[in-house]
Amino acid sequence: QQQVKQSPQSLIVQKGGISIINCAYENTAFDYFPWYQQFPGKGPALLIAIRPDVSEKKEGRFTISFNKSAKQFSLHIMDSQPGDSATYFCAANTNAGKSTFGDGTTLTVKP
């Protein structure tokens, strides 16, 4: 049973455009929702995270939108740049010490 569903699997965006990646979860015990960014040959690194008591969090060009009733959250990358080309993973955590990851989205930003 996949607890976190991520879409799309891949995404191509023109430079300056908006990239949107969506995730949906099932377990209402999740209480922390981070996004990780992974470049080729490297491990994932925390990009931005949100708690379920807020509906939006913005850090620079990156914004998480969170809809608790729908059990969905999304990552928006404004003014996408070629340097943003990477694989993005959403995750859902419980305080018990484990993260459940989505399958990842490969983003390509064309110059």
Next chain:
Amino acid sequence: NAGVTQTPKFRVLKTGQSMTLLCAQDMNHEYMYWYRQDPGMGLRLIHYSVGEGTTAKGEVPDGYNVSRLKKQNFLLGLESAAPSQTSVYFCASSYSGTGFNSPLHFGNGTRLTVT
């Protein structure tokens, strides 16, 4: 500050051979994790540890063993490698679980091929 260091970076094994992957962290983190990453399947948890001397099974533990004899080190062992274990393995650590303000810190991975 090295963070999370994994050795080796690459390894090729023949079916039935054994090996140990080493993970070391210098951040004094309590929790450590081993994940495998396969194309289109995200990161799947193999085993994890909530402190020195403890280990627990994750989502896909079969065929792997782990040990956490020292707080800074977490070892992943394959006793009899199988082609299905061809993957990229990531070690991660966190200060205390996976709650807010305790993100995972990942190493750069070990690419393992089993022929």
